[in-house]
Amino acid sequence: MFQITSVNNPQVKKWKKLSLKKERVKQQSYLIEGFHLVEEALKYKKDALTNIIVREDLLEGEDFLNLNLDTDQIIVVSLNVAEEISKTQTNQGIFAELAITTNDFPKEIEGPILLLDAVQDPGNVGTMIRSADAAGFQGVFLGKGTVDLYNAKTLRSAQGSHFHLEIYEGELKDFIPAFKEEGYPVFGTALNEEAVSYKEVYVDTPFSLVVGNEGSGMNNEIVSMIDQNIFIPMIGQAESLNVAIAASILMFHFIQ
Amino acid sequence: MFQITSVNNPQVKKWKKLSLKKERVKQQSYLIEGFHLVEEALKYKKDALTNIIVREDLLEGEDFLNLNLDTDQIIVVSLNVAEEISKTQTNQGIFAELAITTNDFPKEIEGPILLLDAVQDPGNVGTMIRSADAAGFQGVFLGKGTVDLYNAKTLRSAQGSHFHLEIYEGELKDFIPAFKEEGYPVFGTALNEEAVSYKEVYVDTPFSLVVGNEGSGMNNEIVSMIDQNIFIPMIGQAESLNVAIAASILMFHFIQ
Missing domain, CATH: 3.40.1280.10 (SPOUT methyltransferase, trefoil knot domain)
Known part of the structure; x- marks a missing residue:
């Protein structure tokens, strides 16, 4: 289980920069936050998931345990780190980083x-x-x-x-x-x-x-x-x- | 033509407070801003209009002149007053105060x-x-x-x-x-x-x-x-x- 407690950690700085489009293009990566989005990513886009980030106070909580994640899959962060990378006023304490997978054109036309x-x-x-x-x-x-x-x-x-x-x-x-x-x-x-x-x-x-x-x-x-x-x-x-x-x-x- | 140039003017303080619901209930009044809303109010709710507030730099502008208002209908305010009462990042410089006219029940049912x-x-x-x-x-x-x-x-x-x-x-x-x-x-x-x-x-x-x-x-x-x-x-x-x-x-x- 990897832990980050300082907002000065270089990884935290990289995540924070992902709020800018040009950084997302450069890193080819983006952040999502909140339980619903992380659950959907686990369900439908697991291949693109590079990091799951969990606030330390959540580790024993039911919502987190229901996700059934191995501890070696996650990065645990302190409250101030979670606040640093969040784009909401009160963050839910869970985030994920994903590779950008936007396409140019559809490979085949199958629907509207x-x-x-x-x-x-x-x-x-x-x-x-x-x-x-x-x-x-x-x-x-x-x-x-x-x-x-x-x-x-x-x-x-x-x-x-x-x-x-x-x-x-x-x-x-x-x-x-x-x-x-x-x-x-x-x-x-x-x-x-x-x-x-x-x-x-x-x-x-x-x-x-x-x-x-x-x-x-x-x-x-x-x-x-x-x-x-x-x-x-x-x-x-x-x-x-x-x-x-x-x-x-x-x-x-x-x-x- | 009435002019207000200080953000400490009591009328400005009253307008600013209208961002709070309890003040709107107390004053039975609300503010709108932007040309589109003010035009619609002039067209459909003239009876409820109590004040039209115009930023001083707008007085010679086409958008304002097209409204065809008499100068005695308006209150002219300075740039800092407009900024003080605005709820947008870049205000259009025009506001109106209207009496609250919400109803309890429809008087008659005529449609959905x-x-x-x-x-x-x-x-x-x-x-x-x-x-x-x-x-x-x-x-x-x-x-x-x-x-x-x-x-x-x-x-x-x-x-x-x-x-x-x-x-x-x-x-x-x-x-x-x-x-x-x-x-x-x-x-x-x-x-x-x-x-x-x-x-x-x-x-x-x-x-x-x-x-x-x-x-x-x-x-x-x-x-x-x-x-x-x-x-x-x-x-x-x-x-x-x-x-x-x-x-x-x-x-x-x-x-x-």
């Missing part, structure tokens, strides 16, 4: 894919990954300008769903033409003249669905690649729906 | 109502108000234990939709029996044996839909009052949907 065009709020992105998981999507593509998956807030909102489906990262303008060559449709959410109500659109093959930035919507270049834009008719006086809400309504409509 | 049972995240509550507005709901009932509507984060997520529909506040266990006496159904989202897929349920009268707390779901006492519990079938491995997502999928399903 959600494409995010410069979505900026980590809560929105995490929530859409969770909804895409619940809707049985094959994956979520984080287009350029979209907030990082491994941001602590994105991971928290995703609730472990990023372990359940594939996450791709890259340029939508490269992915969309390649996807269309497979013969599957790409739906967008730009409100132009050709857009039709989502209730008029059904699909029984794999497809892609693009949602855009919270303020400015989809990029024009991406709009020009769309087969069919769709919208959600609104009755009240709201000008728009939250992007994660709109994406989820559409995803659950299409899988009906 | 969303009932929130101890929903705690202000982003979730604000987003559900926005979705309920877009779905043409009559109102949203904030049951006991639900985060305050006038919390800055709730208001920001609601994007002005709380001006468009009715907001009620009180005990769901008092409201639900009264609502049922009108002969309309109450749907819940408790996952019990009687629960059926939402796809099997259609309704062409007013109705209520209850969603529960993010962690613990609906209160047992409320569950016992429900006519029909419904769920959203999930395909992937996510354990649940975010509450605002689930509520929005259900609201848009019912209004089809």
Whole structure:
């Protein structure tokens, strides 16, 4: 059982730096925290797990013992170290470090894919990954300008769903033409003249669905690649729906 | 044109205190900030507007001039006063104070109502108000234990939709029996044996839909009052949907 009690330990400094995207890219690694996420990682992404970090006061607790870990699998840390590496106000005392496993493109198209065009709020992105998981999507593509998956807030909102489906990262303008060559449709959410109500659109093959930035919507270049834009008719006086809400309504409509 | 340049001005202190619920209750007043919310308030809630507060550097700007306000309607404040009363990192320099106008019960039932049972995240509550507005709901009932509507984060997520529909506040266990006496159904989202897929349920009268707390779901006492519990079938491995997502999928399903 390896123990770390000083916040000046070089390993602690490395973990702490993982809150920055550029350090995550450099180390090819990220941290998760809390029992739910660590349990999901143990269940679905064990190969990528490099360290499990446990606060010393937890070792005898039921929640920890239920994880059934060998003591040589874990690094025990003091309370101040746990606080140093945590991104929450009151940490649960359990963390894990994982290798980054984001893909470029899907190897094979087997189901629907959600494409995010410069979505900026980590809560929105995490929530859409969770909804895409619940809707049985094959994956979520984080287009350029979209907030990082491994941001602590994105991971928290995703609730472990990023372990359940594939996450791709890259340029939508490269992915969309390649996807269309497979013969599957790409739906967008730009409100132009050709857009039709989502209730008029059904699909029984794999497809892609693009949602855009919270303020400015989809990029024009991406709009020009769309087969069919769709919208959600609104009755009240709201000008728009939250992007994660709109994406989820559409995803659950299409899988009906 | 009234001007305030000191953060020690008693009016500034009163505004600053409005970030606390107990002060909002005492003063029966709340603050909004940003151009979008102030515009919506001018459009839909002019009667409740008591003060419009403008940062001095904005007076010649296009955004401000487009509001077409008389100078005797506004209070001009210095940059440090604007910063003092703002709840955002970079404020837009425009604020308004409004009288609290939450209702107890609807006077008449004219459309669907969303009932929130101890929903705690202000982003979730604000987003559900926005979705309920877009779905043409009559109102949203904030049951006991639900985060305050006038919390800055709730208001920001609601994007002005709380001006468009009715907001009620009180005990769901008092409201639900009264609502049922009108002969309309109450749907819940408790996952019990009687629960059926939402796809099997259609309704062409007013109705209520209850969603529960993010962690613990609906209160047992409320569950016992429900006519029909419904769920959203999930395909992937996510354990649940975010509450605002689930509520929005259900609201848009019912209004089809």
